[in-house]
Amino acid sequence: MNKLNSLLLFAGLSSATLVLPSMASMIPGVELASVHAEQTTKRVPALRDKVYSQLARAQKLADDGDVKAGLAALDSVKERSSSMNEYERAMMYNFYGFIYYNENRLPEAINAFEQVVAEDAIPESLHLSTLFSLAQLSMANEDYQGVVNYLAKWDKINTKPQPDSYYVLKSQAFYQMNKYDEALAAINTAVALAEKDGKTPKENWLVLQRALYYSKQQPKKVVEVLEKMIALYNKPEYWVQLSGMYGEVGQEKDQLATIEAAYQQGFIKTKSDLRNLAQVYMFNGLPFKAAKVMKQAQEQGIIEDNVKNNAFIAEAYVQAKEDKKSIAYFEKAASQERSGIYDQRLAEVLINLELFNEAADAAREALDKGGLDFESNAYVALGMAQFNLQNYDASILAFEQAEKHKRSERLAQQWIKYVKNEKLHAETLKQALL
Template structure:
């Protein structure tokens, strides 16, 4: 969401209400009385000297006295209202200033060009005051009448005002127009464009802009995070991981949460070994606590990378830390799948000590003993597996009983593949 604070910053930076009365007074039609010209010029001088409160009060009083007069009085009244509006705006009273401009442009006899200028001032002041809906309506009206007076600055303001109201599709149209007219778009506006396009569902366009922003060396963490999130949404998790990795290496992203997200992105993006390396380095340096969550993430990363020795070591450390039967069982499965028979047996025993009397763990332990040629221990394990409810255990026992003292072939039609 585009905040009012961001919108106000854009309005304030656009140089609104650069009021110059002298040319208007000199060119005024109908002509003003000499005393009225002197009064307006004196008020203008006081405003330039910073006497804003006095100018606001006296200009409003003068405008009230001139209400209902002839054409010359009406024109002078409009100019006093403009002075009062300018003074109020300089004091930060944007809503009051906008109301004064609205009154001025509603006076009979004011020329169309002057009404249009005051319409622009009022629109921007209402946006600056947080009156987003009314401000957007007035700015849209001004843009429809301004013709060649409007430019990229105005289109960006319109886009941001609509974005502040979550009118994303309309805002995206104005962003398109602003980008066509703006040859030197700032990083701030690129960020606005990316945000608007993303909310409008134009993810490809948003990602292209973010890529442009980041390639220019942006040090805005939110831009990097948004680019990675968009890459994920577009189905390119590898690209998301690469973006996050680049931001991490440049120091743009540097928190513990950023590191954990980097690890998760590498795992999801098909580079789990890189994830594990980052984690292991951070744990060694003490940048991450060696707690259960981080140790589990490390074990999962090494397992996904199929680095057998490191994966088994990490899972053993985790299981020793948690003393959870399910973690020992996971170690049993990994060790069995990779043919680490002693590790299967050891983890199976630890699982039972942790209260996990799994029929499958007994079965895999028995197979490990068979592979190691320890037939009697294998028999005992298969009997325990049978007692715990493993259907395959009986087939293994029959095979053991019928086999010679040599190698024991696995029973036919028995599936003991890992469940994980």
């Protein structure tokens, strides 16, 4: 898509719907009476056949693909412009404008159409349509103040109700100028007009309306617009966006229901959306579903087999009380992480599963690798593993290291006392059995 079309589409218009004065009315054999009949405020001079035939010839050359010859034909007409009346000159520039527009030579098209409205004795309908075209072309040329200025001129002579396209174009220009209040008022009017007439607001109008409410930090209004967009256009990205906005306004149940409905419809496919779904599951107390989504996405190659994702799956399984299933993912995360943080988590899980030898190994690995946020936790895990293995001296040594950290000082002291008592009890029992 070229620059012109992409900008016009963003403005709510396509090149096919650009409101340019119709060249169809200029071809030989078409009555011009209707043009003159619309002129009610001033007398419009006649468009003589001789001039018209020359303009029509230029048009045909351009339409047949010989733009250079078409412009040369217009240049020939222009050389005799001093003998032409205002209406004839206006029509000549009108033809220039069309050719330049079709060649995507926007500045030259704008200049030509400005020459059209500079002539006084032209039909009001031509004056209005040309001003509107200039506003649209200014939008395509990224001259946003020009859009507003041309629409203001159009307003001064227009006597009919403004069409919704007028408000959309004005809104887009104000949006690009960061004048969000004016832009929002205009797009709201366009949407309201369409709905009043029983028409469906165009999708890109609602996209603009949503963007403006978001820029103005009105999340509840963003939610309202997205709900409408889903009802009218039902696109995957709108479901995901609505879910996110429900979370922003504190409607967590609606957030979960929306993203889950999107998932069931097959709308959640990208790694960012799948991870977001898993996080919503976690937030809403559904860790097993979170782990399942991430595990499947990883197996399908959608999300990476990396430390971040493996740690997420592992922690989700722990929260779901599926400690055994977490082990493989903690092991992978540990192997992918330079620090010992996940070795430490693995040690803690292994202790819960009463796999004390493996827990002791993991705790030692965590301490060897270092880089721990809370080194004392690894010493506590090692001390507990060694205690359960009845390695009392090693257990006491580990807890003495944990005692050096303020975070675990009291806990370590309690364990040291307990382990010493258990050691004494074991030794006493042993002596009694001799």
